[in-house]
């Protein structure tokens with residue numbers, strides 16, 4: 093009876109957003125006469141930072157300070173449609189919508205500034221809340237002055253709208269399932285490496301260390317995306333060894349009858365958590381971003397399963413890897429029965445598609 | 459019954475066995491303590507009762523008649539946040555925010571009790587609080603930073619994430 097250590101690694105790929113079935117996000121932006129920017133977008137922020145990130149995108153695209161931007165997603169009357177915060181789509185799909193709207197706003201601001209400054213809008217640029225002449229930065233006026241002139245002088249409301257939609261794909265070959273448009277947007281890649289300790293007497297799996305490495309495209313807000321990866325890691329740990337809503341599915345026996353009896357990881361279950369962010373820009377995300385919300389908790393369970401195999405030589409093919417499952421598999425192994433080992437579902441890997449999206453030579457331009 | 463809630467004297471008319479949590483949220487409209495499990499298991503309802511962190515879902519209001527209650531609103535305001543609150547903001551220690559009021563109250567009690575910046579100690583101190591979103595790393599960072607200061611110091615900043623850039627991004 094002893095404790096055994098083992099290491100495991102897993103690698104995954106994941107597309108961003110809902111693909112092939114029409115999945116819009118829309119946004120509109122108006123500029124107040126004092127140059128402050130109001131963004132209306134339907135993206136709900138459930139703690140993923142959608143408001144922050146979309147505001148950052150707008151500020152960057154127009155060329156105004158971040159704190160000039162307010163973001164209103166408070167109701168479906170004032171905000172255009174967004175199918176929601178799911179499928180890792182808030183930064184990518186919602187972000188593209190606000191980006192398009194912001195670009196339109198920028199053009200209109202430049203046009204109004206051109207009128208005021210009597211110069212062609214093409215010769216102007218906007219940086220940090222100021223419109224200036226390209227190559228002659230001292231000739232400038234504030235975005236607030238431009239917006240004021242538009243409202244009170246030109247009688248113009250500066251607005252922009254943007255919509256992002258992955259079009260519906262038709263199946264063109266029913267035998268292969270081939271579709272007429274690229275099936276996936278901005279595929280992200282990730283890997284997770286873990287070290288575990290397995291107690292062969294109690295069957296308990298203790299995760300000691302967990303390193304996740306995520307290709308996020310572009311980390312628009314590194315602290316937020318890091319938080320998402322760290323949060324996903326602990327969810328993945330929960331899925332891997334603790335969380336079991338129906339332990340004897342399809343029977344409901346011993347199902348957690350209340351919130352308290354569904355075990356999610358507590359601070360005491362924390363292994364050493366390390367996060368590595370890889371910036372491998374996508375061709376079609378805002379500033380090269382991809383979405384990793386959903387995949388953040390997908391890489392840990394297989395890495396844990398593989399580490400358990402490394403530690404005690406058993407394959408547990410169902411998660412969570414509970415003490416019960418470990419002991420059963422150990423018993424079977426000791427009895428010389430290896431039928432417990434079951435091959436997982438075969439997943440075909442489309443090399444061409446994946447290689448195309450690995451952006452070694454890809455560049456993204458705003 | 460009477461309660462002093464965040465420095466204000468309040469009259470309470472709920473039934474004596476009503477959980478303090480429900481009195482705060484439903485009768486007195488102090489909604490920062492969250493009702494997660496309503497059974498003592500999640501920590502989201504934690505408030506200070508006479509300066510000590512307590513799970514308000516487990517306390518019949520009659521048992522704390524006359525007590526002074528501090529919720530996260532009583533620790534600081536958006537304009538004048540406490541060191542712990544500011545540290546949580548600075549370290550991105552909240553995502554959905556559901557666990558945050560309880561975490562901040564627990565962290566404040568830990569620091570008031572002389573707690574150190576040792577992450578294992580902090581994890582123990584908040585072990586009765588669950589968070590679904592953050593994975594705790596940034597919460598531990600925030601509390602550790604807050605142990606070192608009563609006034610929040612912007613120069614003690616969050617560590618930069620490890621970022622590797624491949625491919626052209628510009």
Ligand code: FES
Nearest residue numbers: 495496498501515
């Ligand atoms: S609501 Fe009180 S501990 Fe969960």
Ligand code: FES
Nearest residue numbers: 553557589590591
């Ligand atoms: S931030 Fe969502 S539960 Fe902690």
